[in-house]
Amino acid sequence: MQRVFEILDAQPEIADQPQAQSLSTIEGHVRVERVSFGYDPQHLVLLDLSFEAKAGELVAFVGPTGAGKTTVINLLHRFYDPIEGRLTIDGKDLRDVTLESWYRQIALVPQETILFGGTILDNIRYGNMAANEAAVMEASKAAHAHDFITSLPDGYQTLVGEKGVNLSGGQRQRIAIARAILKNPRILLLDEATSSLDTESERLVQEALQRLMEGRTTFVVAHRLSTIQRADRILVLDKGKLVEEGTHAELLERKGLYHYLYTIRLNEPTA
Numbered sequence: 001m002q003r004v005f006e007i008l009d010a011q012p013e014i015a016d017q018p019q020a021q022s023l024s025t026i027e028g029h030v031r032v033e034r035v036s037f038g039y040d041p042q043h044l045v046l047l048d049l050s051f052e053a054k055a056g057e058l059v060a061f062v063g064p065t066g067a068g069k070t071t072v073i074n075l076l077h078r079f080y081d082p083i084e085g086r087l088t089i090d091g092k093d094l095r096d097v098t099l100e101s102w103y104r105q106i107a108l109v110p111q112e113t114i115l116f117g118g119t120i121l122d123n124i125r126y127g128n129m130a131a132n133e134a135a136v137m138e139a140s141k142a143a144h145a146h147d148f149i150t151s152l153p154d155g156y157q158t159l160v161g162e163k164g165v166n167l168s169g170g171q172r173q174r175i176a177i178a179r180a181i182l183k184n185p186r187i188l189l190l191d192e193a194t195s196s197l198d199t200e201s202e203r204l205v206q207e208a209l210q211r212l213m214e215g216r217t218t219f220v221v222a223h224r225l226s227t228i229q230r231a232d233r234i235l236v237l238d239k240g241k242l243v244e245e246g247t248h249a250e251l252l253e254r255k256g257l258y259h260y261l262y263t264i265r266l267n268e269p270t271a
């Protein structure tokens with residue numbers, strides 16, 4: 001009982017400000033202005049970070065492990081608020097926007113997709129509870145998930161999660177992508193998986209992601225070269241700081257950290 005009450009009493013990390021306004025339709029212009037952040041305020045892991053994405057742009061983050069890439073995604077999602085600086089959406093401070101209305105505008109495809117116990121249909125519909133079965137199937141087709149789903153004995157009614165069938169990493173990713181397509185957000189946050197999939201799965205996931213990113217403001221922690229090359233802008237993070245910024249070609253030219261990381265990757269067997 002004590003543990004239950006501890007959970008009930010716990011204040012969420014982020015709550016609506018009293019003056020927070022509901023966000024209606026948005027363009028999707030995101031700015032990050034001189035943001036510093038630490039999970040522990042005494043120990044900052046992002047330092048004076050500034051960048052922007054205009055509506056529909058693709059911005060990619062690269063950098064060594066621990067640089068702060070996932071932390072930036074966490075702030076953009078608003079799992080946390082910055083300690084200094086601010087994030088804005090179409091010029092409005094994110095802290096002045098209700099969480100509920102912000103979450104309707106964004107979708108996150110995480111590094112590791114976790115499916116909850118239930119049917120595949122419900123797992124995808126989680127992206128938009130109002131969607132009917134036809135809409136779920138349409139999203140699944142766009143996510144290259146429909147074919148493997150219908151080949152399962154119970155199709156969309158197949159149980160997944162702890163007590164259900166085991167899906168491969170690539171299949172779970174495509175379910176997460178279908179969920180995001182169904183949600184149809186203006187802003188997309190993507191933390192690409194580091195583990196490589198088999199070639200066929202990789203191609204299907206890549207195509208599905210490409211469709212998902214089209215026309216949306218997208219922030220991606222990129223490991224795939226194909227994603228990086230398509231980015232409008234690449235931001236190179238190192239130890240919480242933005243150290244380089246540019247397109248793939250510009251950054252290679254600079255012969256700095258990006259060039260170094262890129263060269264290492266080319267020598268990996270999975271590149």
Ligand SMILES: Nc1ncnc2c1ncn2[C@@H]1O[C@H](COP(=O)(O)OP(=O)(O)OP(=O)(O)O)[C@@H](O)[C@H]1O
Pocket residue numbers: 039040045063064065066067068069070071072
């Ligand atoms: N929940 C957390 N609580 C405390 N510290 C954290 C937490 N998550 C990350 N950190 C710390 O913040 C720093 C940045 O971590 P982050 O996960 O953003 O790195 P990353 O660039 O995504 O690395 P990787 O490439 O390994 O995924 C690291 O020093 C990490 O130890």
Ligand SMILES: [Mg+2]
Pocket residue numbers: 069070071221
């Ligand atoms: Mg990470």
